[in-house]
Amino acid sequence: MKEVSFGQYYPVSSFVHRVDPRLKIIFLIAYIVAIFLATSFYGLAVCAFALILIVAFSRVPVWKVLRAIRGVAFLILFTAAINIFFYRGEGDPYFSWTVFAVYKEGVLFSAFLVIRLILLVTLSSMLTYTTTPVSLCDGLESLLTPLKWIRFPVHALALIMSLALRMIPILSDETERIKSAQMARGADFSSGNPVRRVRAMIPILIPLLISAFRRADELGEAMEARCYMGDKKRTKYKKLHFTWRDLVAFLLLAAVVTGVVLLRVYVGGVI
Amino acid sequence: MNIIAEHLSYVYNAGSPFAARALDDVTLTIEEGEFFGIIGHTGSGKSTFVKHLNGLIRLPSSLKHYRRPKAKKGRPAPVEPSLRVGEYDLASRKTDFYGLRKSVGMVFQYPEAQLFAETVFDDVAFGLKSFSRGMQEEEIERAVRAAIEMVGLDYQAVRDVSPFDLSGGQKRRAAIAGVIVTRPEILILDEPAAGLDPLGKREIMDLLHRIHGDWCKTVVIVSHDMDEIAENCTRAAVFSEGRLVCVLPPKELFARAEELFSLGLDVPLTQKLCIALEKRGIKLDCNLTVDGFVRAVLAAREGTP
Secondary structure, three states, X not given: OOOOOOOOOOOOOOOOOOOOHXXXXXXXXXXXXXXXXXXXXXXXXXXXXXXXXXXXXOOOOHHHHHHHHHXXXXXXXXXXXXXXXXXXXXOOOOEEEOOEEEOHHHHHHHHHHHHHHHHHHHHHHHHHHHOOHHHHHHHHHHHHHHHHHHOOOHHHHHHHHHHHHHHHHHHHHHHHHHHHHHHHOOOOOOOOOHHHHHHHOHHHHHHHHHHHHHHHHHHHHHHHHOOOEOEOOOOOOOOOOOOHHHHHHHHHHHHXXXXXXXXXXXXXXXX | OOEEEEEEEEEEOOOOOOOEEEEEEEEEEXXXXXXXXXXXXXXXXXXXXXXXXXXOOOOHXXXXXXXXXXXXXXXXXXOOOEEEEOOEEOOOOOOOHHHHHHHXXXXXXXXXXXXXXXXXXHHHHHHHHHHOOOOOHHHHHHHHHHHHHHOOOOHHHHOOOOHHHOOHHHHHHHHHHHHHOOOOOEEEEEOOOOOOOHHHHHHHHHHHHHHEOOOEOEEEEEEOOHHHHHHHOOEEEEEEXXXXXXXXXXXHHHHOHHHHHHOOOOOOHHHHHHHHXXXXXXXXXXXXXXHHHHHHHHHHHHHOO
16 A cells, blocks of 8 residues: 655744744744835844754655745746846846846845745644644634634534545545556556546546545445534644744744844835 | 565565565466465455555566665665566566556455446446446446356346346345456456355455456465355465565474464464364364265264274
């Protein structure tokens, strides 16, 4: 049986892994706000420093973290290129050709944007590297609880999310098995024109769909047999508690936000 | 076609935190004409081993970007794994894996999960159409009919029926027909009788005996049902934690009951009874089938005054 490493979760135990998922989600949101509040390289430096601390205490290898950036490399390069060539600054351009012109301000501004994007992507992927999808769901459910006041089905949404996540490895296992079985019967998935390749997927998709429906049916029955009634009077198996780690993480967040805001007010934009 | 595996090793998800060694230096020969059994626990590497046999898992040396591992100082050079199935050398990059899969049929666990076509006929013909492109309609029909009848289904009654409307046992037969339709020389089955009732199990094993011989020269079954192995196989290999423990005919194999127990494996019911009787001083000579056991008991009883 193939072990499926699903999502991006990197399974080690570290300080960052054990911070409460709710706080991690809030941290990410507040951090993104802070990045956009930062108007100077100093502000970004504060954010970057916090990020380096997080990476250092997460025990996730640096190459893994860098790989997350590689995924959006195109977007980053595109943004940088647009800004370098089209930003109109004062003074003489370094270089100019038809509509393209490179100014000092343009270079600085695109460097600023690139750093911003890298920080954003890296912290988001740190969240998925250090938090299992299940506890991410738990955290999200807990954070969304206030929405129950406006009759938003928070619990159902959380259940759908966690079931979907739970089914990913099962279905990917199943896909692998059906694919092997059809390959053993001579199916060929890698040659021919696109139409042919899509048609070649039919012997995988139909059995997969049937088994997905069967599993959904069985799961529904099993839940009903255990008297599942939605969120009425349900307790949690894993309760979320705030600990000293969460306090440390919170203080770090507070420091970043305060730092960025103070720099914005007293130093202003430096581009 | 003989199957000759030497120093076969395999690691799942190599180089990641999920890395798991599934096969460890397995050397094993399965000869043409055998009804071969492979025994082992879940995770013992038995399924990984059989997946190598038709190239669903490839030897590293048959992949594109393979680099021969360098010998480290002071240590002997690592042994290159090799695997030959008939004339196919699976360690080579030039192997015709398509041809190999045609000669080595593979029936997976719960094969009914692979059914997909609108009719049983189309499903069974799928393998034939992919392996033998340009076959005549009549030829296809003849081959499909032969395969469906071989597995004990009524051709006229099921040919235009949706495979999903068949019963559980019939689905499994239809799925097996879809594999044997290309007349592979070697047929490998992973837990062919899993999830069937005792009668269904017996019928499947009878079916395999019918297939073994004229239809497929060699049959390999993977199982953890010791009775199944004892009653059907000419030889059996025991896998444990990725390693090959031993390869013996069932009678000699199950005589080493203590060793099997220590690996967390069982022995057939008949062997257990023999052991229990031996403790009470009654020694039976039994071939481990239920019928054979009954005969041995009757013979022993007549022998006593």
